[in-house]
Amino acid sequence: MTAGVNLTAMVRASRLRTTAEVVDAFGRRFLRVPLDADVRARFIGFLNGELGTTDVAQAETYMEDALRMLVHLIMSAPEYQLG
């Protein structure tokens, strides 16, 4: 059973178009400080790999699991404890 959170809907509602925009938006939402540049790049690369594209619109039907893993990674960052 998964929590009643729809990350795909959040992406859609925020009109995010690329994986970089998703990482930045989630970073702003869940962290008090900006992601380190290298970590940000790794997260974008992770999302690109999981979705097979940088275009969010193309992955809209199957991106929920990848988005959940991205949020898990963000919450695993030390900076998340500053929230």
Place this chain on the structure above:
Amino acid sequence: MNECSRRALLKAGLGTSLAGALGMPAFFAQTATALTDEAAASDRILVVLELSGGNDGLNTLVPYGDDAYYRHRPTIGLKPDRLRKIDDRFGWSPGMAGFERLYKDGRLAVVHGCGYDTPSFSHFSSMAYWHTAAPNRGEEYGWVGRLAEGLRPGGAPNFVVNIDTTQSLAVRSRDHTPVVFDDPERFSRKGFSQELPLFQHVAEGSGDNPAQRYLRDIARSARDASALVREAWARYRSPVDYGIVPLDLPKVAALIDAGLPTRLYYAAYRHNAFDTHVHQGDLHARLSPTCRTRWRASCGTSSGSAGAARSC
């Protein structure tokens, strides 16, 4: 634990001013002024096993030669003819054959009757006082943590290890970040396989403020230490039988065997096992032998380590 190490321990853990301020016995004040350099230069290891819940020290090493003991314990006092006497005043409780042997072999020292004036009857306050060795002070750091600061000022990676489900106040330190784990095999970040490579990098970055740098240091320490602990545990083999409930002493032995730079290990009986208010006599009699069995096993395998158990 030899006398010099104990003195250094007491000095670093209690502090000169603290010992005096608390009105502690002269023994503490005197030992507090003893040398720390000797211990700092030594590679000796201290293993602390807390008999969590508050072991009944008077029914562990019984002062049978003191009438006050029987006056105040008409029911649960242990009769002299049941004890394993070590002199004309003290005797081990009947089940502690292992401790008796260690004592007779000169491998066990006891600091009996530790305490402070007007003790708190709150479990929580009492635990905090014992963990900080600072009654009624609101001390922020634990006695083991302060000892680490005395032995290795400024901190050092993996200098203090605390094996438990949560970190004990006893090991909390200003300079040192204790390695805290429960199950070595599960001492790692959990996630889907795709995520695991990224966990190696989440603590990267220099950090823009002290809080970030602190958190990243903690994350790096946990990442690096967890790898060492898992590897040490996977490689450790011992012919020693630690019994049905081995506590955490085989884990300590594994890390020592692997050559970790840890000098202070802290483990505890789980679930406040020694909180023996109900059916005190029988329960305490069962717990004490389990303690000595594991401790003897650990002493037999971890050469170079020294043990200290509160009131035991």
